[in-house]
Amino acid sequence: MSQEIRILTESDLRHAVQLDHALVEAIERAFAALAGEGVVMPPVMSMALHDRNAEVDVKTAYLPGFDGFAVKVSPGFFDNPKIGLPSLNGFMVLLSAQTGMVQAVFLDNGYLTDIRTAAAxxxxxxxxxxxxxxxxxxxxxxxxxxxxxxxxxxxxxxxxxxxxxxxxxxxxxxxxxxxxxxxxxxxxxxxxxxxxxxxxxxxxxxxxxxxxxxxxxxxxxxxxxxxxxxxxxxxxxxxxxxxxxxxxxxxxxxxxxxxxxxxxxxxxxxxxxxxxxxxxxxxxxxxxxxxxxxxxxxxxxxTGAQDTAVAAHALTRAGVAGTVIRT
Amino acid sequence: MSQEIRILTESDLRHAVQLDHALVEAIERAFAALAGEGVVMPPVMSMALHDRNAEVDVKTAYLPGFDGFAVKVSPGFFDNPKIGLPSLNGFMVLLSAQTGMVQAVFLDNGYLTDIRTAAAxxxxxxxxxxxxxxxxxxxxxxxxxxxxxxxxxxxxxxxxxxxxxxxxxxxxxxxxxxxxxxxxxxxxxxxxxxxxxxxxxxxxxxxxxxxxxxxxxxxxxxxxxxxxxxxxxxxxxxxxxxxxxxxxxxxxxxxxxxxxxxxxxxxxxxxxxxxxxxxxxxxxxxxxxxxxxxxxxxxxxxTGAQDTAVAAHALTRAGVAGTVIRT
The missing domain is CATH 3.40.50.720 (NAD(P)-binding Rossmann-like Domain)
Structure with a gap:
């Protein structure tokens, strides 16, 4: 079956999604869901790369009442500034809570993490x-x-x-x-x-x-x-x-x-x-x-719950921004 | 700094990458690396979604000698066949082992997993x-x-x-x-x-x-x-x-x-x-x-090691296929 997957870059997302009341409400709903039944939020998957002076964390959470769930990968490569790159980057992927199929890929370099963290x-x-x-x-x-x-x-x-x-x-x-x-x-x-x-x-x-x-x-x-x-x-x-x-x-x-x-x-x-x-x-x-x-x-x-909430919110806000990949 | 990220669909990948001797050699190198020093392969992150009759697994591995490492998400939504969709889908993302930046996104619906599993x-x-x-x-x-x-x-x-x-x-x-x-x-x-x-x-x-x-x-x-x-x-x-x-x-x-x-x-x-x-x-x-x-x-x-190996191999094989996203 053909799918449409929206790819959004950091620039797309900075234009479409801001730290505002609507985001705070989305994150508040995520916390409310965390207090309820049926949440599945596994422990953070963490990978320390000592020979790279780096660490990679993976977070996810399934929240009842949300149509999708995010998987977020957050790499921190702490020698990056030596070559003119930021230490932190990363991406999120939003999957359908109904079918597991990919809905959107957020190549956000950590922007959505920044704003969902502040919103908490x-x-x-x-x-x-x-x-x-x-x-x-x-x-x-x-x-x-x-x-x-x-x-x-x-x-x-x-x-x-x-x-x-x-x-x-x-x-x-x-x-x-x-x-x-x-x-x-x-x-x-x-x-x-x-x-x-x-x-x-x-x-x-x-x-x-x-x-x-x-x-x-x-x-x-x-x-x-x-x-x-x-x-x-x-x-x-x-x-x-x-x-x-x-x-x-x-x-x-x-x-x-x-x-x-x-x-x-x-x-x-x-x-x-x-x-x-x-x-x-x-x-x-x-x-x-x-x-x-x-x-x-x-x-x-x-929490992964915040990632799920910000990803769902961002896809709604993105409208027709970004690139649609048809599979 | 501007990045180029290659997005490859299942169709792109089925054309570009097959189960062949070169893939078996790539997977063999991954197993050899697993036997050596410096491998970081965290336990599989697993999320059972009982109310969806579903399970989501995340695998990754950092292998010395490989330029990148993959993060793979494998959802299994076992009620999907009732609505005409396959149970298994999923994607992989290849990140630079040097900087942690995203190099490629493989919207493969599990195809790369299929062939790397066979290659093992x-x-x-x-x-x-x-x-x-x-x-x-x-x-x-x-x-x-x-x-x-x-x-x-x-x-x-x-x-x-x-x-x-x-x-x-x-x-x-x-x-x-x-x-x-x-x-x-x-x-x-x-x-x-x-x-x-x-x-x-x-x-x-x-x-x-x-x-x-x-x-x-x-x-x-x-x-x-x-x-x-x-x-x-x-x-x-x-x-x-x-x-x-x-x-x-x-x-x-x-x-x-x-x-x-x-x-x-x-x-x-x-x-x-x-x-x-x-x-x-x-x-x-x-x-x-x-x-x-x-x-x-x-x-x-x-193993996540196989995912890292097949992702690196697939990107090499993909050539100019797929869509390039400039960030």
């Missing part, structure tokens, strides 16, 4: 951040620092942003970019403790292997989203913080205990019970923030 | 079958029954083929197809015991969950390739046969003990030691057949 931050902020956020702080100065603040701004219209990074210069550029893109007041914080003290919403976006946010910095009315840790060995938040928070949620407990903040907390003998997942907060099975003064933490490792 | 049978027969094969027998009557006999015929030019299947009618069609494609004498065996008794080379190609080949049927000068078992629960060869053979080899021990014939044999308390792998026979690290009278068994579950 928006979902966390929507359900967990205080209603009133005056200042949002971001630790880290990369692509996700910008996108996470842009995502959080969709759900909490804060007028002020603080940025901290190890490189003051990069932090200045990041703050300038956020000023330009969001029209907010944005400045560089002198140190991360100060950034946390002045913020009601903090996002950590670093590949840190020792904590960049201390438990003693937590204060009433703070929400923290930690999204940098996605591999065993990474750790952005001091383990004691997870135990001190009124509410700690993982995007997926099985992943968070293997490669998120929960891993370090468990290793420290803290957080013994099985914590709730973000999807349970989305569906209302677990209450989210219950008072403006609570302290909440969301631990996002990135 | 040829590698097994080349190194393990008796030098003189008068009669080759095949148990099963599907696509692999035909391809495995075609592959074995490349390395042992036998004049006669016996076919057995549960459906005598399908066995007749399979025998007729083999007569036509290979110019051999081909007939349907009255029963599988007789088929094995009259053959020097037997290939089992069934999804059997109870053995179709009994240990008592083994005879001097017999080689058996069992390629049907690729999931826990499948079992084509009576476990005692593995212990009785002079030489039993797995394509990959870790896979064979999880989803090949070795699983059932281990469950029966047989084959305690770690058996050799086909790649070690290819490189000479382990001797293959040492006498015409020996009994040998090869247990093929299908």
């Amino acid at each position: 931050g928006a979902v966390a902020a929507k359900h967990l951040a205080p209603r009133h956020v005056e200042t949002a702080g971001v630790i880290g100065t990369g692509v996700q620092a910008r996108l996470q603040i842009q995502a959080a701004h969709l759900v909490r219209g804060f007028p002020r942003v603080l940025v901290w990074g190890r490189s003051g210069e990069k932090a200045e550029v990041c703050a300038a970019d956020l000023r330009a893109s969001l029209g907010v007041e944005a400045e560089v914080a002198t140190d991360p403790a100060r950034l946390v003290a002045e913020s009601q919403l903090v996002v950590t976006t670093t590949p840190a292997t020792t904590p960049v946010l201390r438990a003693s910095w937590l204060h009433p009315g703070l929400h923290v989203t930690a999204m940098g840790s996605d591999q065993p060995g990474k750790n952005e938040i001091e383990p004691a913080a997870l135990a001190q928070a009124h509410l700690y949620v993982a995007d997926r407990v099985a992943q968070a205990e293997a490669m998120g903040e929960l891993r370090a907390a468990r290793a420290a003998g803290l957080v013994q019970a099985s914590p709730p997942e973000l999807g349970q907060v989305v569906t209302g099975a677990v209450p989210g923030r219950q008072a403006e003064t609570e302290i909440t933490i969301a631990d996002l490792t990135g | 049978g040829a590698v097994a027969a080349k190194h393990l079958a008796p030098r003189h094969v008068e009669t080759a027998g095949v148990i099963g009557t599907g696509v692999q029954a035909r391809l495995q006999i075609q592959a074995a015929h490349l390395v042992r030019g036998f004049p006669r083929v016996l076919v057995w299947g549960r459906s005598g009618e399908k066995a007749e069609v399979c025998a007729a197809d083999l007569r036509a494609s290979l110019g051999v004498e081909a007939e349907v065996a009255t029963d599988p015991a007789r088929l094995v008794a009259e053959s020097q080379l037997v290939v089992t190609t069934t999804p059997a969950t109870t053995p179709v080949l009994r240990a008592s049927w083994l005879h001097p000068g017999l080689h058996v390739t069992a390629m049907g078992s690729d999931q826990p629960g499948k079992n084509e060869i009576e476990p005692a046969a593995l212990a009785q053979a002079h030489l039993y080899v797995a394509d990959r021990v870790a896979q064979a003990e999880a989803m090949g014939e070795l699983r059932a044999a281990r469950a029966a308390g047989l084959v305690q030691a770690s058996p050799p792998e086909l790649g070690q026979v290819v490189t000479g690290a382990v001797p293959g057949r040492q006498a015409e009278t020996e009994i040998t068994i090869a247990d093929l579950t299908g």
